[in-house]
Amino acid sequence: MLRSMYAGISGMKGFQSKLDVVGNNIANVSTAGFKKGRVTFQDMMSQTTSAAQGPTANRGGVNAMQVGLGSQTGSIDNLHTQGYRQTTNNPLDLQLEGDGMFVVAEGLEGDESDQIELEDTDTSYTRAGNFYLDTNGNIVNPDGMYLLGFAADDDGNIQNSEDGELNISALNIPQDAQSFSVQTNGVVNYTDADGNNQVAGQVALANFSNPGGLEKAGSNLFRNTPNAGMQGDLVVPENEGTATIVSGALEMSNVDLSEEFTEMITAQRGFQANTRIITTSDEILQELVNLKR
Template sequence: MLRSLYSGVSGMRGFQTKLDVIGNNIANVNTIGFKGSRVMFKDILSQTVSGVSAPDDTRGGVNAQQVGLGVSTASIDTVHTAGSAMTTNVVTDLRLNGDGFFAVGTADQVDTAYLTRAGNFTLDANRNLVNADGLHVMGADNAGPITIPDNVVSFSISQNGEIIGVDSAGVVAPTGQVIGVVKVTNPSGLEKLGGNLYRMTSNANADTAITTVAPGNAETGVGTLVSGQLEMSNVDLTGEFTEMIVAQRGFQANSRIITTSDEVLQEVVNLKH
């Protein structure tokens, strides 16, 4: 059979994957803290028709003749650029200005907490700071879940993650609670779990155990907190629609390769007549 048939099939599969990723990006254009993905391609092994010959005293060298065998998906990368800020003026809405992730999980999940950039947090009935799925927000230095003390009438959150409380007498003082942030060496190596959550992997960090630090820590390089704001999706609709057109045309071109190859094969079959 013609090599071009299989090359066309591999191209259609690759562009279908690209369209799937683009569709997911566009679907999450308004998802808090969402990070878009991109598809990168690589060529498949080439078949060598004739090999290389080196030059000698009487004759020059000859290059190899190779025919490519199609394309495959090299990687599907998560692009961790910052999303735009949306002001909500809600104290418990937090945006990370810089590198790092919030750590969320169950009360006994301090060292294996999930990571997220979505800072739309609220207080539950026990005054625990939780996300939309009820997972606890972890404190700095692996201190466990953040809980606002009962004697606090109101509170604010500083850029360094420190929760400042105001009691019934109007006294302003730190509550001793500091929101934790996790620094990840290779954010693209994190595993997406859905629900705006990531899981630490061995390719994201050398140490897969979660270590939370205070925001704005210059030594660890984590960003600062901005209370009353949320980080929006980093998906650029203009770029996504442009890539969609490219993927669509690529898919059509590869389907035309298959059609043309089929017509050539039909001519070969008709030779017997």
């Protein structure tokens, strides 16, 4: 069989994957916190028909002769560039301006306000900042997962545990609060029933040296992986290179439609070209079969 036919098949498979990724990007062009994907390709191992030879006393060197065997998918990357801002004026719509991700968890008790150990919780990370209040006053995402932050004591100070680390807890705003706000450093303030200003806590962020190494888990969530490079414990916003929080706005998808349409056309033409390779190879085989006639 002709090697060109198998090379064409490998090209078709690769461009099909590219079209799948481009289609997913376009489908999520309006998804809050979505990070677009990108496909890169690599050539397959080539078949060597003649090895390279070094120069001798009587003749010069000769280069190797190789025939490529097609292409393969090199990587499918998640590009964590900043998405555009959409102003909503909803105080629980939080946008991250810079590096870092919100931390959400499930499996907590509804009234849990004491220190939480991250290794004991089902924790996920997200850039989608559309949060809500449940019936108990907890700040949750659309799936009911708790937004984690640093607890505050009765004096409004962020609590430290015995080892000096900040106490992590689910953020809660009392049901009798008259109003609340979120500052750029993540501190959640509210006005109690008596008209006094109180501190509910401070939003916690996770920072990663390689956010592209995070694994998408659906529902705008990411999971930590050994290659994501989570930098130590959770940190407060505007500290250690983490983002500033903008209340009343959402970070939308970083998908550029004009770029995606261009990539879609390129993938479509590449797919068509590889089908033409298979058609041409088939015609050559047909000619060979007909030689006997």
